[in-house]
Amino acid sequence: MSHTHDRQFLEITRRQVLEAGTIVSVSGLLPVAAQAQAPSPQPTRENGATVQVSFHVNGQPSALEIDARASLLDMLRERLGLVGAKKGCDHGQCGACTVHIDGRRVASCLTLAAKVDGRDVTTIEGIGRADALHPMQQAFIDHDALQCGYCTPGQIMAAIACVKEGHASTPEEIREYMSGNICRCGAYVGIVAAIAQAAPLIERS
The missing domain is CATH 1.10.150.120 ([2Fe-2S]-binding domain)
Incomplete structure (x- = not known):
């Protein structure tokens, strides 16, 4: 194979790589709907990916479809906006995430959110008001x-x-x-x- 042919081969290969890289980079900026021809199937209860939970939090009923692996702490903070319970160590060793389930204290970072189905959860937001502190x-x-x-x-x-x-x-x-x-x-x-x-x-x- 001649040196000229080698250079052409390398140039084509480099161009192909750059073009492919550009496509990948731009696709990352597109809305999700524009990136795929057909949407990916959503997780379902049948495959164990999500579960439906119904419970009371601070006296109010709540029902959510959640990741079966989600912690109670993440559900409270990310899905319900109750950010009083803090993520300190995420290993149940510091107590910053303490909440009550049916009146008993738990480390919410180690408690599966799925376990609160049918139960009462109380967080710091639910024990008092600004004009009537606990x-x-x-x-x-x-x-x-x-x-x-x-x-x-x-x-x-x-x-x-x-x-x-x-x-x-x-x-x-x-x-x-x-x-x-x-x-x-x-x-x-x-x-x-x-x-x-x-x-x-x-x-x-």
């Missing part, structure tokens, strides 16, 4: 039991559960049963004091 919210303010505030929603939800579970009799007991919630700012003294203040005002389960 006793635990007011106690956190009274005792400066927060600094950056990132962990505070989870701390408050865990604190309410701690009281309702009957584990707020002494500072030592409070610390033990709040140990799953981390405050990276170190506001633990205020948190314990806030729980002790609010405990008599919260009815136990």
Whole structure:
């Protein structure tokens, strides 16, 4: 094969590659409907990709079709716009995502959203109002039991559960049963004091 023929072969190949690359790049800018001749089949319940869930969140009925693998935390934040529960570690180790299911605290990052079907979910958004704070919210303010505030929603939800579970009799007991919630700012003294203040005002389960 001659050198001239080799150059022609390389030029054609390079041109083909550039043209193909341009097509791929432009297609990424097109609306999804323009990129495919026929839409991809949507996941269905039959293949296990999605599930339908009906539940109450903060007293309001809700029904959604969700990815069967979705976490409760992601469903609350991304589908329902309830962003009070925070994504801290995403491994159930920091407590920032704490919410209640049927009155019991859970780490929503480790809880499948599908598991709330037919149940009651309560988030920080559902425990009080701006003009009528929950006793635990007011106690956190009274005792400066927060600094950056990132962990505070989870701390408050865990604190309410701690009281309702009957584990707020002494500072030592409070610390033990709040140990799953981390405050990276170190506001633990205020948190314990806030729980002790609010405990008599919260009815136990």
